[in-house]
Amino acid sequence: MRQVTLVAFLQAQNCTNLASSWRHPDSRTDTWSPDYYRHIGRVLEHGKFHLGFFDDRLSMPDMYGRNHAHTVQHGIRCVKMDAVTVLTVMGMATERLGLGATYSTSYYEPFHVARLFATLDLMTEGRAAWNVVTSLNDGEAQNMGHDEVVEHDLRYDRADEFMEVVFGHWDTWEDDAIVQDQATGLFAHPEKVHRLDHEGRFFRSRGPFTVPRSAQGHPVIIQAGQSGRGIRFGALWGDLIFVVYPNMAVAQREYAAFKEVVAGYGRDPQQVIITQLINAVPAATRTEAEDKWAVIAKLPLEVDALSLLSEALNFDFATKGMDEPFTDEEMASMSGLQTLRDRVVRASGIKNPTARDFIHFSGRGRVHDPIVGGPKEVADRLEQWFVERACDGFVVSATHVPGAYEDFVRFVVPELQRRGLFRTDYAGKTLRENLGLPVPQVGAWRRTRAMAR
Numbered sequence: 001m002r003q004v005t006l007v008a009f010l011q012a013q014n015c016t017n018l019a020s021s022w023r024h025p026d027s028r029t030d031t032w033s034p035d036y037y038r039h040i041g042r043v044l045e046h047g048k049f050h051l052g053f054f055d056d057r058l059s060m061p062d063m064y065g066r067n068h069a070h071t072v073q074h075g076i077r078c079v080k081m082d083a084v085t086v087l088t089v090m091g092m093a094t095e096r097l098g099l100g101a102t103y104s105t106s107y108y109e110p111f112h113v114a115r116l117f118a119t120l121d122l123m124t125e126g127r128a129a130w131n132v133v134t135s136l137n138d139g140e141a142q143n144m145g146h147d148e149v150v151e152h153d154l155r156y157d158r159a160d161e162f163m164e165v166v167f168g169h170w171d172t173w174e175d176d177a178i179v180q181d182q183a184t185g186l187f188a189h190p191e192k193v194h195r196l197d198h199e200g201r202f203f204r205s206r207g208p209f210t211v212p213r214s215a216q217g218h219p220v221i222i223q224a225g226q227s228g229r230g231i232r233f234g235a236l237w238g239d240l241i242f243v244v245y246p247n248m249a250v251a252q253r254e255y256a257a258f259k260e261v262v263a264g265y266g267r268d269p270q271q272v273i274i275t276q277l278i279n280a281v282p283a284a285t286r287t288e289a290e291d292k293w294a295v296i297a298k299l300p301l302e303v304d305a306l307s308l309l310s311e312a313l314n315f316d317f318a319t320k321g322m323d324e325p326f327t328d329e330e331m332a333s334m335s336g337l338q339t340l341r342d343r344v345v346r347a348s349g350i351k352n353p354t355a356r357d358f359i360h361f362s363g364r365g366r367v368h369d370p371i372v373g374g375p376k377e378v379a380d381r382l383e384q385w386f387v388e389r390a391c392d393g394f395v396v397s398a399t400h401v402p403g404a405y406e407d408f409v410r411f412v413v414p415e416l417q418r419r420g421l422f423r424t425d426y427a428g429k430t431l432r433e434n435l436g437l438p439v440p441q442v443g444a445w446r447r448t449r450a451m452a453r
Ligand SMILES: Cc1cc2nc3c(=O)[nH]c(=O)nc-3n(C[C@H](O)[C@H](O)[C@H](O)COP(=O)(O)O)c2cc1C
Pocket: 009, 054, 055, 056, 057, 102, 132, 133, 134, 135, 136, 223, 224, 225, 226, 227, 228, 229, 230, 231, 242, 243, 244, 277, 337, 338, 339, 395
């Protein structure tokens, strides 16, 4: 039976996805201690979450005013640790929880990323996932030895080839290659361990790769592209897709369209799981949830939104007055998250929005469209989206940590389980088993890749 997939949207930083969360009185303040991540891992595993996934960005948000002073002063995501290292800590405190980390295709060598995640997959006994992103702002470029970010679609062309190299390396060791016969002295069959010899437009990598396949074949691939180019990339490579659909009607349409793209590449649409980003504030009763929400709603500052908009759009919002419309040229030069820019234009109906419009319609820096309520109200909303095929599950972001996940596990998970929408235990050991995904066959991706050309 089809059941809800639950993913926790985690950050290895000083706050949650809500930049002001660190000011919440119930937030833990030791966000760079291992115990903080062990605690979150145990809460999520207790709630049978499929996975905890860490986002990433390779710079502080310092595009606003071209300065990091405000970022540090207000704690706007100014601490950002390496997600894979943090994941390892979380993996040591858990046994079944899937463990996902974001890693950019823009600044690393594919061999390095392939080896990092293959090793993580072995060390977590088949629980690893990689969220594949293309880096989007100049701050990241400048931290990584470049002047500015590469143009949007070219980033994805490069990412496609990056994936060919990574998947190619992950195919190096056939499943029955290793013998380890101490009597005969044969470690592995030489004809079952292959060199890649990749020479492409962006990358060269020879191999053979030095890490054998894991219990789940290779890490689960997560993707969250929202543009046409991003959707095609996700449909080609992704097992698990993150989306931010604005409402049910759009969601049902886009969900069906996405699955069609997947089928068009010769992949089984049921084996690509689409999860919608949600913000929930659950409690024992609606009144209690509203009281909790009142505390959260007071946290954000205007500068949080301006800073995060500048960061995501790769455009300095300090160059304009709050009520001064952006010109056509300025709109066109926003080279970061263009889907965010386009969403503001669509939602507002304004072709040349002001900074104030961007704050209002993007929801950046605040909790966007929260589901505030008791177990019934929150579960009703999730059930409707899931049953009416607007998504296959949810990426749950947190208003404060660990409280928001503790509340979700205490109030929402049991209600979903009671309705038969969510499992009561893990199905297996590996993340693929728990997501209901088969182990990928060596080389199977090549056929899909050829169909997408
Ligand atoms: C839930 C979610 C998490 C994301 N996490 C990251 C991240 O950690 N790092 C990043 O650079 N982009 C992240 N993104 C952005 C996407 O990778 C993607 O760039 C964005 O949705 C815009 O789509 P496009 O690249 O097709 O224009 C995330 C998006 C979503 C919806």
